[in-house]
Amino acid sequence: MDFKIRPARKEDCKDVSRMIMDLAVFENVADQVKISHEELERDGFCQNPLFECLIAEVPEEHKSKDGFTVVGYALYFYTYSTWKGRSVYLEDLYVMPEFRGNGIGKGLLSKVAEIGKEKQCVRLQLSVLDWNTVAREFYATRGALDLTETEGRHLLRFEQLNMDKLAKGASKERSFD
Amino acid sequence: MDFSIRAANVEDCKDIARMITELAEYEKVTDQVKITQRDLEQDGFSKNPFFHGIIAEVPEQHKSKEGDGKNTDSNRNKTTVASDKKWLYLCFLGKGIGKALMSKVAQVIGSGRGCHQLNFTVLDWNKSSVDFYLHQGCTDVTTDMGYHYMSCKGEAMEHLAQP
Numbered sequence: 251m252d253f254k255i256r257p258a259r260k261e262d263c264k265d266v267s268r269m270i271m272d273l274a275v276f277e278n279v280a281d282q283v284k285i286s287h288e289e290l291e292r293d294g295f296c297q298n299p300l301f302e303c304l305i306a307e308v309p310e311e312h313k314s315k316d317g318f319t320v321v322g323y324a325l326y327f328y329t330y331s332t333w334k335g336r337s338v339y340l341e342d343l344y345v346m347p348e349f350r351g352n353g354i355g356k357g358l359l360s361k362v363a364e365i366g367k368e369k370q371c372v373r374l375q376l377s378v379l380d381w382n383t384v385a386r387e388f389y390a391t392r393g394a395l396d397l398t399e400t401e402g403r404h405l406l407r408f409e410q411l412n413m414d415k416l417a418k419g420a421s422k423e424r425s426f427d
Numbered sequence: 428m429d430f431s432i433r434a435a436n437v438e439d440c441k442d443i444a445r446m447i448t449e450l451a452e453y454e455k456v457t458d459q460v461k462i463t464q465r466d467l468e469q470d471g472f473s474k475n476p477f478f479h480g481i482i483a484e485v486p487e488q489h490k491s492k493e494g495d496g497k498n499t500d501s502n503r504n505k506t507t508v509a510s511d512k513k514w515l516y517l518c519f520l521g522k523g524i525g526k527a528l529m530s531k532v533a534q535v536i537g538s539g540r541g542c543h544q545l546n547f548t549v550l551d552w553n554k555s556s557v558d559f560y561l562h563q564g565c566t567d568v569t570t571d572m573g574y575h576y577m578s579c580k581g582e583a584m585e586h587l588a589q590p
Contacts (some may be wrong), residue, residue, distance in 0.1 A: 279511075284543070326479060332447045335462045336470060363579070363587035372461075373580035374587070380573035382460035393583025397576045402551035402567040405576050410543045412564035413533045419526065420432075420534035 251312060251352040255361050258303035258323065260295045263287040265320035266303060273344045277379060301327040304361050306345065313379045314348055321349045324358040328369065338366035338378040355388065377405055428489055428522045432531045435480030440467040445482060454550065481531050483524045529563055548576055 256264060267287040274280045293300045306322030313319045322345035329337045341361055345354045363374055376394070378385045390396070397403040410417060436442065444464040451460045462470075470477040536542040545565075549556050561567070568574045579587060 252530055296553050328477055330470065331462075332443075333451060333456070333460045333462065333468075335466055336477055357475045360587055360590060363584055364590065367584065367588045372584070373578055374584055375576070375578045377574045377576055378576055386575070388498050389577055389579070391586055392576040392579070394579040395583075396462065397548075397578050398569055403548050403576045404551050404557070404567050405546065406560050406565045408533065408545040408563075408565045412545075413537050413545050416563055417533035417537045418530075420530035 251349070252309055253312075253321070253352065253354055253357070254307045255354075255357050256305055257306065258294070258305045260291050262303070262305050263290040263294070263318060265305070265318065266290055266323050266325070268318075269320075269323055269344050269346070270342065272346070275344060277382075281408060299418075301325055301341065302365070304348075304358055304365075306358055308349065314346060318346070321346045322354045322358055324362050326362050326366075328371065329375070331373070334372045336369060336371040337373045338362065338369070338371045340374060343376075356392070359392065428485065430483055430485045430489075430522065430524055430527070431529050432483055435471070435482045437472040439469050439482055442482075443467055445554065451517070454553070479535070481528055481535070483528055488548045525559060526563065534556060 256350060264287045267285075268336045271280065271281060271283055274283045290303075292301060302319060302325075304324045304326075305320055308319050308321055310319060323342065323344045324340065324344075326338055326340045331337050340359075343358055343362075345356060345358070366374055374394075376389065380386075386396070398405075441464050444462075444467060447462075448457065448460055451457045471480060533545060536545060549560060551557065557567075569576070
């Protein structure tokens with residue numbers, strides 16, 4: 251199947267938002283999605299964007315049964331390792347079910363890795379749910395190591411409420427940049 | 428103990444590099460540290476920085492025992508004791524410095540930048556760190572939700588980046 255991978259444009263945010271919701275439904279966490287295309291437009295297309303995004307697109311003649319030509323996305327951002335330096339974190343990788351098995355997922359993943367390398371990133375990291383065996387195998391066969399299994403690395407998170415509580419204890423001294 | 432929390436500046440990179448190495452020694456992975464002071468300066472203090480840093484500092488009268496050394500570099504005399512990795516010399520533990528650093532990060536990214544969550548990783552055998560973070564109010568989404576943290580590096584990343 252013919253498809254193209256390209257950087258997302260601001261006008262793609264509605265399609266990206268649609269697919270973010272599809273992915274959240276699959277992961278059984280649809281109620282946790284709090285942002286819409288507006289936040290994506292604001293945060294991804296400002297002067298110092300908080301993320302970058304790639305789109306997979308098919309020609310009109312191959313559009314989805316609901317009429318979409320944007321059929322996959324990869325959303326990523328840059329992080330930093332104090333041991334290894336520049337890194338890229340893949341937050342989401344998604345291909346609509348009716349378009350899977352055509353190399354689109356691999357194409358998106360490879361492009362993120364290529365872009366990361368151009369920016370001198372030395373590693374690509376991501377998280378995957380343990381029950382998502384298809385995704386785990388997809389990444390493992392492409393060389394990703396499971397650091398939770400091999401070295402006991404756990405992902406910790408402060409949600410909004412606890413983050414606010416933590417912030418209340420911060421000193422009121424000089425402002426930060 | 429008196430201490431102050433402030434944004435890191437480029438001159439702090441020497442101290443930060445020192446503490447990164449010490450943290451790696453504690454985690455028994457010194458051979459894995461590949462970046463230098465210069466990398467930190469370039470990556471943290473350019474037009475589009477890859478990271479931000481927060482420093483905890485004590486006054487001269489509380490400096491660490493290494494601060495008595497012959498090095499007259501003015502950075503050394505500043506006696507920075509922690510970075511955004513919250514590595515604290517043993518003599519500075521239990522003074523609330525780690526909590527103050529975490530609070531500052533939460534404030535900067537929360538009300539400062541409008542962020543809604545703070546994510547990071549910790550090694551499960553590092554019990555004192557795990558307990559510290561859980562006590563501050565975070566959740567372990569690996570244990571609770573089954574998230575596994577994955578990494579693609581070296582040859583695997585090279586291979587992946589081939590079109």
